[in-house]
Amino acid sequence: MTKALISVTGLDATGIIAKVATKLSEMNINILDITQTILGGYFTMMMVVDLDGAHMEFAAIDEALQPIREEMKMSIHMQRMDIFDAMHRI
Amino acid sequence: MIETGEILQTMRMIQEENFDIRTITLGINLLDCSDPDGEKCGQRVYDKICRVAKDLVKTGEAIEREFSIPIVNKRISVTPVSLICQADPRPIARWLDKAAAEMGINFLGGYSALMHKGATLADERLLASIPEVMATTERLCSSVNVGSTRAGINMNAVREMGEIIKKTAELTADRDSLGCAKLVVFANAVEDNPFMAGAFCGVGEPECAINVGVSGPGVVKKALEQVKGQPFDVVAETIKRTAFKITRVGQLVAREASQRLNIPFGIVDLSLAPTPARGDSVAHILTEMGLEMAGAPGTTAALALLNDAVKKGGVMASNHVGGLSGAFIPVSEDIGMIEAAACGALTLEKLEAMTCVCSVGLDMIAIPGDTTAAAISGIIADEAAIGMVNNKTTAVRVIPAAGKKAGDTVEFGGLLGYAPVMPVNTYNNADFIARGGRIPAPLHSLRN
Numbered sequence: 001m002t003k004a005l006i007s008v009t010g011l012d013a014t015g016i017i018a019k020v021a022t023k024l025s026e027m028n029i030n031i032l033d034i035t036q037t038i039l040g041g042y043f044t045m046m047m048v049v050d051l052d053g054a055h056m057e058f059a060a061i062d063e064a065l066q067p068i069r070e071e072m073k074m075s076i077h078m079q080r081m082d083i084f085d086a087m088h089r090i
Numbered sequence: 091m092i093e094t095g096e097i098l099q100t101m102r103m104i105q106e107e108n109f110d111i112r113t114i115t116l117g118i119n120l121l122d123c124s125d126p127d128g129e130k131c132g133q134r135v136y137d138k139i140c141r142v143a144k145d146l147v148k149t150g151e152a153i154e155r156e157f158s159i160p161i162v163n164k165r166i167s168v169t170p171v172s173l174i175c176q177a178d179p180r181p182i183a184r185w186l187d188k189a190a191a192e193m194g195i196n197f198l199g200g201y202s203a204l205m206h207k208g209a210t211l212a213d214e215r216l217l218a219s220i221p222e223v224m225a226t227t228e229r230l231c232s233s234v235n236v237g238s239t240r241a242g243i244n245m246n247a248v249r250e251m252g253e254i255i256k257k258t259a260e261l262t263a264d265r266d267s268l269g270c271a272k273l274v275v276f277a278n279a280v281e282d283n284p285f286m287a288g289a290f291c292g293v294g295e296p297e298c299a300i301n302v303g304v305s306g307p308g309v310v311k312k313a314l315e316q317v318k319g320q321p322f323d324v325v326a327e328t329i330k331r332t333a334f335k336i337t338r339v340g341q342l343v344a345r346e347a348s349q350r351l352n353i354p355f356g357i358v359d360l361s362l363a364p365t366p367a368r369g370d371s372v373a374h375i376l377t378e379m380g381l382e383m384a385g386a387p388g389t390t391a392a393l394a395l396l397n398d399a400v401k402k403g404g405v406m407a408s409n410h411v412g413g414l415s416g417a418f419i420p421v422s423e424d425i426g427m428i429e430a431a432a433c434g435a436l437t438l439e440k441l442e443a444m445t446c447v448c449s450v451g452l453d454m455i456a457i458p459g460d461t462t463a464a465a466i467s468g469i470i471a472d473e474a475a476i477g478m479v480n481n482k483t484t485a486v487r488v489i490p491a492a493g494k495k496a497g498d499t500v501e502f503g504g505l506l507g508y509a510p511v512m513p514v515n516t517y518n519n520a521d522f523i524a525r526g527g528r529i530p531a532p533l534h535s536l537r538n
């Protein structure tokens with residue numbers, strides 16, 4: 001399983017989770033875990049997803065999130081989970 | 091499952107503490123490109139590098155993007171050129187430089203000669219060409235091994251290298267003698283070093299290999315800020331834990347690069363490589379331990395602890411550790427070292443003492459332009475002796491900045507940084523260097 005972390009931060013607005021989740025669903029990307037909080041008006045969400053269902057290059061998936069970044073004025077960052085596993089688990 | 095705190099810690103290391111992978115270096119064997127004709131040999135070398143390394147930069151960039159970890163340099167090291175051509179090696183230098191440009195890498199190492207016991211005719215030809223080649227190529231790096239624990243020190247080579255460094259400085263005088271920043275003199279050079287200027291692909295290496303160097307002095311310093319005033323046991327433990335985390339990422343990147351390029355993984359080099367950026371300094375780790383400046387009494391002990399703890403923490407994080415593996419103390423590439431040298435806290439002699447307990451040696455040190463070739467040879471001999479006797483790699487990369495005197499500044503730009511010109515002991519050693527010959531290997535070279 002190729003797991004990635006998607007972190008979404010920016011000013012809170014209606015429909016952020018829905019937009020991101022819908023886009024991921026369209027690409028057949030399964031969401032494995034979500035944590036989300038509002039810190040001082042700032043929306044902060046971290047999602048762990050499984051990229052294997054998408055059958056797309058990493059860069060293409062990242063690119064597909066670009067319209068949401070622009071529309072919602074959010075920072076959306078995707079990176080492979082392996083780096084966290086490598087650093088924090090033996 | 092990874093906890094949020096752990097995710098944030100990793101992100102903080104990368105975004106705020108300058109953690110990065112310093113280099114993915116692809117070692118390429120060129121022995122099969124040998125040809126008595128320099129031009130033909132160069133053409134073969136070019137073709138092979140372009141074939142083997144064609145996906146290096148692209149793959150490095152993809153890993154960078156997917157793991158969100160900066161990989162600052164993608165580089166190539168090759169078989170020492172003196173081993174592949176008996177003729178004039180200058181055409182090969184041109185082809186190598188062209189291949190480096192074509193592959194989109196900033197440095198290619200291996201314009202090298204291994205002459206710790208003596209010189210072949212090819213070694214002599216290569217040595218003679220170094221000043222011109224360093225002045226006329228952009229990306230090519232050169233290294234010469236002049237001593238080893240097993241062979242002793244080749245003092246003829248030491249004498250020649252003093253002169254070659256001087257000449258290289260003069261030929262690149264218009265660029266603050268930049269040529270010397272691409273030229274390093276070793277004792278006990280290692281065959282799988284991923285770091286420039288000393289990288290080359292040794293004869294014991296496979297056809298090609300991926301070697302990775304990590305960096306993260308800023309991360310270590312931040313970790314030490316959390317244990318202010320605590321005893322050294324705690325300091326060492328903190329560095330070990332941090333080095334483990336850093337090295338695990340190096341191992342991950344090395345494994346990914348190896349798989350994607352279908353090239354065997356060689357080693358991870360456990361070195362804390364600094365840059366001139368603030369927050370990326372090895373010197374500031376030392377000051378964090380309680381020294382006002384690098385160079386203050388206690389500096390050598392602090393560095394010894396750091397070097398050892400980095401290795402102990404890192405060695406369990408990777409299945410093959412190699413290269414130079416130790417803290418680097420280049421002056422011009424480390425803001426804390428630059429400041430310490432500029433204010434006089436750090437002297438050449440103190441740096442020499444520090445090289446006894448870390449990797450690698452007197453690195454990126456600007457010295458006055460009127461320093462004699464014999465004085466430079468003397469500095470090389472002293473460093474080689476430290477390496478030979480202590481069974482470790484030592485190196486000299488000094489820049490006798492043409493037209494500059496102690497207190498002036500030289501500017502190399504980029505990762506190479508800038509440096510205050512440090513004074514050199516001016517007492518005469520010409521008769522010592524003129525002797526030549528070989529300093530015999532120490533007794534402990536006879537280990538069998």
